[in-house]
Amino acid sequence: MTLAAHPHAVRPLRKRIADASEPYLYSAPALILIIAVMLVPLVLGISYAFRDIQLLNPLSGGFIGLDHFRALSEDQAFFRALRNTLWWTGASVFLQFLFGLILALLLDKPFAGRGLAQALVFLPWAVPSFLAGLNWAWLFNPVIGPLPHWMHALGILDAPNNILSDPHLAMWGPIVANVWWGIPFFAITLLAALQAIPRDLYEAASIDGAGPVQRFLSITLPFLAPTIAITILLRTVWISNFADLIVVMTNGGPADRTQIVASYIFTQAFRRLDFGYASAIALVLLVLLLAYSMLIVLLRQTLLNKG
Amino acid sequence: MASIDIQDIRKSFGAFSVLHGVDLTIRDGEFIVLVGPSGCGKSTLLRMIAGLEDVTSGDIRIDGKRVNDLAPKDRDIAMVFQSYALYPHMSVADNMSYSLKLRRTAKEKIASAVGGAAAKLGLDPLLERRPRALSGGQRQRVAMGRAIVRQPKAFLFDEPLSNLDARLREQMRAEIKKLHGDLHATSIYVTHDQIEAMTLADRIVAMHAGVVQQVGTPLDLYDRPANLFVAGFIGSPGMNFFEGRYLVSGDHADLRLANGVTLPVPRRAGIESGATATLGIRPEHVVLDAHGALEAKVDLIEPTGFGIIMHVSIHDVPMKIFTLDRAMLDPGPAVRVDLPQERLHLFGTQGQRVE
Numbered sequence: 156m157t158l159a160a161h162p163h164a165v166r167p168l169r170k171r172i173a174d175a176s177e178p179y180l181y182s183a184p185a186l187i188l189i190i191a192v193m194l195v196p197l198v199l200g201i202s203y204a205f206r207d208i209q210l211l212n213p214l215s216g217g218f219i220g221l222d223h224f225r226a227l228s229e230d231q232a233f234f235r236a237l238r239n240t241l242w243w244t245g246a247s248v249f250l251q252f253l254f255g256l257i258l259a260l261l262l263d264k265p266f267a268g269r270g271l272a273q274a275l276v277f278l279p280w281a282v283p284s285f286l287a288g289l290n291w292a293w294l295f296n297p298v299i300g301p302l303p304h305w306m307h308a309l310g311i312l313d314a315p316n317n318i319l320s321d322p323h324l325a326m327w328g329p330i331v332a333n334v335w336w337g338i339p340f341f342a343i344t345l346l347a348a349l350q351a352i353p354r355d356l357y358e359a360a361s362i363d364g365a366g367p368v369q370r371f372l373s374i375t376l377p378f379l380a381p382t383i384a385i386t387i388l389l390r391t392v393w394i395s396n397f398a399d400l401i402v403v404m405t406n407g408g409p410a411d412r413t414q415i416v417a418s419y420i421f422t423q424a425f426r427r428l429d430f431g432y433a434s435a436i437a438l439v440l441l442v443l444l445l446a447y448s449m450l451i452v453l454l455r456q457t458l459l460n461k462g
Numbered sequence: 463m464a465s466i467d468i469q470d471i472r473k474s475f476g477a478f479s480v481l482h483g484v485d486l487t488i489r490d491g492e493f494i495v496l497v498g499p500s501g502c503g504k505s506t507l508l509r510m511i512a513g514l515e516d517v518t519s520g521d522i523r524i525d526g527k528r529v530n531d532l533a534p535k536d537r538d539i540a541m542v543f544q545s546y547a548l549y550p551h552m553s554v555a556d557n558m559s560y561s562l563k564l565r566r567t568a569k570e571k572i573a574s575a576v577g578g579a580a581a582k583l584g585l586d587p588l589l590e591r592r593p594r595a596l597s598g599g600q601r602q603r604v605a606m607g608r609a610i611v612r613q614p615k616a617f618l619f620d621e622p623l624s625n626l627d628a629r630l631r632e633q634m635r636a637e638i639k640k641l642h643g644d645l646h647a648t649s650i651y652v653t654h655d656q657i658e659a660m661t662l663a664d665r666i667v668a669m670h671a672g673v674v675q676q677v678g679t680p681l682d683l684y685d686r687p688a689n690l691f692v693a694g695f696i697g698s699p700g701m702n703f704f705e706g707r708y709l710v711s712g713d714h715a716d717l718r719l720a721n722g723v724t725l726p727v728p729r730r731a732g733i734e735s736g737a738t739a740t741l742g743i744r745p746e747h748v749v750l751d752a753h754g755a756l757e758a759k760v761d762l763i764e765p766t767g768f769g770i771i772m773h774v775s776i777h778d779v780p781m782k783i784f785t786l787d788r789a790m791l792d793p794g795p796a797v798r799v800d801l802p803q804e805r806l807h808l809f810g811t812q813g814q815r816v817e
Contacts, residue, residue: 363561
């Protein structure tokens with residue numbers, strides 16, 4: 156009797172546990188992978204910011220609290236890099252967007268050879284960033300590149316010098332390279348959004364009496380707004396983290412004039428080998444970009460709700 | 463309000479010609495329906511009147527003024543699109559007032575025009591909504607409201623009811639007719655739906671393959687179709703056709719079908735004896751009569767509720783009969799029918815109507 160009754164009492168409990176844990180067990184492999192791949196490095200990286208980690212000092216590694224952040228708050232090179240980052244990101248994103256939008260509007264109109272033009276426009280995107288950086292560095296080099304001579308002939312430069320070695324102009328070098336490299340991203344995404352706008356809206360507007368400018372303002376722009384918001388968000392985060400071109404073309408020089416936060420982190424981590432300090436800077440950059448992203452996401456949400 | 467005069471309009475896209483010389487005069491206040499199957503050029507013609515397509519050759523005059531080279535906004539017309547083409551990020555009121563705002567109309571005038579149109583179309587409670595918060599029928603009403611606030615010279619409708627379900631289409635059809643009764647605005651309405659064409663039009667323009675087949679009142683097209691195309695396109699279920707050879711013997715005439723059967727037809731002056739011809743009769747005009755001259759084998763019965771569509775064959779030639787007689791729900795294997803002479807249509811070798 157007891158032997159017979161006992162398994163009846165136990166089995167439901169086991170079964171209940173098995174039933175309850177079933178969904179977690181199914182999702183566990185994916186969750187464990189995601190945590191291992193995404194969260195662990197993030198937490199480790201953040202933890203470095205509060206530790207003294209210098210590769211050349213075997214005694215380092217201890218917890219030092221907010222010391223890195225205190226040092227950072229007095230680091231003039233960091234604030235210069237922050238200002239340079241704003242300048243580099245703002246100018247690059249704005250110009251990429253502007254030229255990308257113009258290109259997308261041109262490619263939206265049917266003309267002979269449009270397919271080929273669309274393919275060619277995409278080409279810079281396929282060039283590796285290091286190659287693009289080297290290429291533009293050579294173009295700006297008066298010994299082998301034509302650009303300084305052309306700019307001198309046009310009166311933009313006093314003499315055919317390398318703008319990459321001029322502290323006041325050096326930042327324009329990587330910005331120009333970045334704009335050239337990044338236009339396709341905006342052109343292609345904006346073109347896709349443009350082509351999704353129903354044509355009869357433009358026809359209705361032209362019958363209603365709207366000219367090209369009014370049609371652009373009252374149809375094209377509202378339709379593009381959500382795409383514009385999300386692409387600008389993506390590109391801003393991307394470009395402010397994007398040190399390749401700067402490292403290749405100027406290496407932060409001359410006299411730190413082209414040093415942005417991302418290249419400053421690179422310099423701290425891999426030139427000075429101070430991983431702790433580099434992590435602290437990275438954490439500050441992360442917080443700033445997160446705040447910025449939130450802002451854009453909110454903006455986009457309101458735009459979408461309005462539409 | 464204005465008349466519209468179309469002279470020898472042609473349109474080709476590259477080497478591909480879609481309109482082969484259309485002539486049409488639309489009187490002031492008239493409701494014209496362009497009807498035809500997909501690809502017959504009716505929408506292209508409408509879009510050329512609107513100025514959305516270039517004219518390859520020919521003239522379009524609105525109120526006596528040649529408009530070929532005028533931009534759409536300068537033609538003083540309004541258009542209602544199949545997709546409604548409402549501006550999705552503007553409220554209903556803004557959608558309706560957009561054209562007036564662009565023309566820098568005074569604010570009070572805009573308010574009264576929008577208010578008047580909204581009252582006429584029952585849009586008052588929806589003015590602050592956005593198009594995506596509206597049903598299909600409401601969107602359609604807003605699209606019409608947007609057209610009438612401007613009081614244009616002419617209204618152009620491009621299949622405006624095609625995106626609505628059947629019930630709503632019926633309702634909006636009546637509303638459009640009522641609206642036209644109120645406004646008496648010159649209207650051109652494109653549709654592939656012959657019911658819409660029949661119910662709305664003062665005159666129907668039936669088009670096929672870029673050529674106008676017949677222009678006339680709805681009953682003209684129904685009673686005296688100019689050719690086989692119009693005969694087959696207008697009416698539902700469609701007209702029955704028998705192809706054969708027109709033979710005169712003495713004072714009466716026959717149509718001899720390919721299988722040797724002869725059907726008596728009225729004598730017509732417009733056709734030679736021996737010519738190939740097509741005989742047509744509408745399903746609703748076939749008379750079921752126990753003493754009828756012809757035997758018809760019953761193939762299929764389609765009850766529609768209101769009436770019955772019978773698919774039969776006369777000497778293996780398929781034919782449809784429409785009847786209100788419920789006894790025909792179970793007619794047995796065969797029925798006897800008569801084809802009344804006064805209801806017969808005769809078409810010649812080229813498909814043209816023969817009188």
